[in-house]
Amino acid sequence: MRTNLNNIKGKNVLIVGLGRSGTATCQTMLDLGANITIQDTRKEGEFDASFINYLRGRGVKLYFNSIPEDMGSYNMIILSPGASPELSFVQEGKEKGAEITGELEIAFRASRGRFVAITGTNGKTTTTTLVGEIFKAAGRKTHVVGNIGTAAISDASHAMEDDWLITEASSFQLETTKYFKPVVSAILNLTPDHLNRHHTMDAYGKAKAKIFENQSEDCFLIINYDDKVCFGLAKNCKAKIVPFSRLEKLPFGVFLDEESIVIKPDEESEEEIKICDKSELKIIGNHNVENVLAAVGISYFAGIEPETIKQAVIDFRGVEHRIEYCGMVDGVKYYNDSKGTNVDAAITALKAIEKNIILIAGGDGKGQDFSEFAREFEGRVKHIILLGKDAPAIKKAAEDAGFKNIIEAKNIPECVLAASRVAQAGDTVLLSPACASWDMYDNYEQRGEHFKDCVENLGK
Numbered sequence: 001m002r003t004n005l006n007n008i009k010g011k012n013v014l015i016v017g018l019g020r021s022g023t024a025t026c027q028t029m030l031d032l033g034a035n036i037t038i039q040d041t042r043k044e045g046e047f048d049a050s051f052i053n054y055l056r057g058r059g060v061k062l063y064f065n066s067i068p069e070d071m072g073s074y075n076m077i078i079l080s081p082g083a084s085p086e087l088s089f090v091q092e093g094k095e096k097g098a099e100i101t102g103e104l105e106i107a108f109r110a111s112r113g114r115f116v117a118i119t120g121t122n123g124k125t126t127t128t129t130l131v132g133e134i135f136k137a138a139g140r141k142t143h144v145v146g147n148i149g150t151a152a153i154s155d156a157s158h159a160m161e162d163d164w165l166i167t168e169a170s171s172f173q174l175e176t177t178k179y180f181k182p183v184v185s186a187i188l189n190l191t192p193d194h195l196n197r198h199h200t201m202d203a204y205g206k207a208k209a210k211i212f213e214n215q216s217e218d219c220f221l222i223i224n225y226d227d228k229v230c231f232g233l234a235k236n237c238k239a240k241i242v243p244f245s246r247l248e249k250l251p252f253g254v255f256l257d258e259e260s261i262v263i264k265p266d267e268e269s270e271e272e273i274k275i276c277d278k279s280e281l282k283i284i285g286n287h288n289v290e291n292v293l294a295a296v297g298i299s300y301f302a303g304i305e306p307e308t309i310k311q312a313v314i315d316f317r318g319v320e321h322r323i324e325y326c327g328m329v330d331g332v333k334y335y336n337d338s339k340g341t342n343v344d345a346a347i348t349a350l351k352a353i354e355k356n357i358i359l360i361a362g363g364d365g366k367g368q369d370f371s372e373f374a375r376e377f378e379g380r381v382k383h384i385i386l387l388g389k390d391a392p393a394i395k396k397a398a399e400d401a402g403f404k405n406i407i408e409a410k411n412i413p414e415c416v417l418a419a420s421r422v423a424q425a426g427d428t429v430l431l432s433p434a435c436a437s438w439d440m441y442d443n444y445e446q447r448g449e450h451f452k453d454c455v456e457n458l459g460k
Contacts, residue, residue: 005109009033012073014098016040016090017080018047021103024151025078028110030058031157034076037061037068039089072096078106081147081172102176104169107152109179113143113159116298117180119169119211120188120230122345123291124148126283127188128168129319130295134312138304140164147173164302171207181214184302185239186222186294190230191344205233215239222297224290225250242301244293246286254297256289261313263300273300275310283318285352292316321448323349323432326455331425332358334455337432338448342366343373346434350376356427357381360415363435363447365390370397373434377403383422385415389439411440412447416454429455 013029015022018040029036037060044052044064055062068074071093079085079102094100108115116135118128125148132144143155146167156165167182174180190205212221216238224230225243234241243253252267256278263273275296278289292313299309318324319339326334335353340346341363350357359381361373370390374397377384383405386394395406407422409415412431419429437447 005032005106008076011035011075012037014039014068014074014077014093015080016077016083016087018042019080019082020149021151021153022078022080024154025080025103025106026055026060028106028153028157029078030060032110035059037063037074039063039067041065071098074098076101078102079176081170085176100176101178102173104146104152104167104173105177105180107145107156107165108177108181110153111156111159111165112161113156113163113165114161115165115167115180115182116184116186116302117146117167117169117182117211118186118188118294118298119171119174119208120186120224121191121342122348123188123287123294124168124170125339126288126319126322127186127291127295127298128166130291130313130316131298132166133316134295134299134304134309135164135166135302137312138299138308140304142166146170169211171204174210175207177210177213179214180210181216182211182219184220184222184298185211185215186298187211187224187230187233188290188294189224189227189344190233191342201229205229209233209236212237212239220298220301222254222294222301224294225253226290240301242297244290244297246290246293254293254300256293261289261293261296263296263306265300273306275306276314280314282314282316284323285348287348287352288318288323321444323352324448324452326452327459329420329455329458330423332420332423333428335428335430335432336448336451336455337430338437338444338451340432340434341436341444343368343370343434346373346432347376349430349432350380353380353428353430355380358419358423358427358429359384360387360412360419360429360431360451361394361433361435362386362388362391363433363437364388364439365393365435368434370394370434371400374398374401374403377401381405382427383407383419385409385418387411387415387440388433388435390435394434412450413454416451416458420458 013034067089135142141163145152147170148168219239225245245255261275321339324336337349385407441447
């Protein structure tokens with residue numbers, strides 16, 4: 001147990017949000033002997049009754065669709081990733097002396113394990129999954145946690161010194177960290193996202209940069225050399241900076257040399273270590289080459305042998321909901337990219353598939369500008385099928401860009417049916433919404449599963 005959680009017993013702790021993260025945090029804090037209060041914007045009836053009864057039986061105070069009366073009574077307020085530090089009652093608690101923190105920070109404080117942390121606007125899940133596979137192949141005790149699905153605190157609290165926690169870290173999780181110190185960190189890229197929460201790109205970048213804030217000279221930061229905004233974040237980093245590049249041969253780091261993925265482990269030496277050829281990868285698109293470069297860098301500088309890295313990399317088939325091949329119906333390929341929840345991710349998917357695309361897009365746009373997205377349609381997209389809250393905004397952007405083949409639908413089944421009617425053999429139907437799913441689904445996974453079910457039904 002890290003020393004700065006040893007005194008939590010008997011303290012009053014407010015947990016904001018009772019989702020996956022909040023639930024796991026609650027259990028850990030109960031185990032540590034804290035007095036727990038939970039606040040959630042949902043109504044009590046939206047939760048399983050037996051779960052609520054269990055919490056009350058453990059002495060947990062619950063505030064559903066309301067806020068606690070006395071915000072001055074809390075020693076600590078732990079935010080779930082979806083809860084903003086700017087919430088008025090959170091700010092009131094801070095002013096009255098409460099420490100404001102988050103689940104990732106608590107996971108770190110409660111753990112003996114070693115953290116590898118991966119952030120960036122796009123590619124986090126693919127890179128985190130691949131790193132997890134490499135570490136497992138190396139025989140390490142590996143936990144793949146964080147924004148990827150399993151709350152970090154679920155595994156961190158019982159991890160031992162030789163356990164590795166391969167952690168996908170979002171800006172929401174990082175912004176509330178204080179002592180968090182991964183052995184290896186990585187920033188994959190930085191493009192506009194979550195500006196409705198962070199307000200400016202500068203604030204968004206600063207949240208991402210917290211991933212290496214506490215790292216020391218014996219730690220490593222793996223960072224995208226080709227993304228100059230991203231690479232610029234590292235100017236104040238104390239860790240050993242390891243660049244990766246798809247576009248340039250570097251004097252040190254991980255890079256693509258013609259068609260080979262290569263590690264240059266030492267700037268002073270001529271030694272180069274070839275991992276594999278680009279053609280050996282089973283995941284498509286230049287963005288995935290970058291994800292592999294990052295994963296190779298993370299794994300090598302964490303001490304894993306190149307041969308182990310190579311085999312895991314060439315065996316890797318990607319992750320669900322990220323340009324995931326769903327099958328072929330009547331000569332038309334279907335891809336599920338439901339995790340493409342922002343403009344940049346959706347553009348990446350368009351570029352990976354390249355042409356003859358029937359695109360399904362729309363949802364909650366999170367305040368994004370869709371003009372750049374629409375400009376990518378020409379020469380790639382044959383038809384776009386729109387749904388959800390921000391379908392009108394995407395339609396306007398498409399029309400402003402001179403794109404006219406627009407179909408509007410009410411839901412995913414209508415979208416898939418419309419796509420099957422306009423698609424011809426050799427075309428690709430791509431769900432890459434450029435939007436969050438919150439207007440219609442609980443999460444992007446649910447949206448992606450629904451899409452796959454609808455595609456499966458086409459063939460029946």
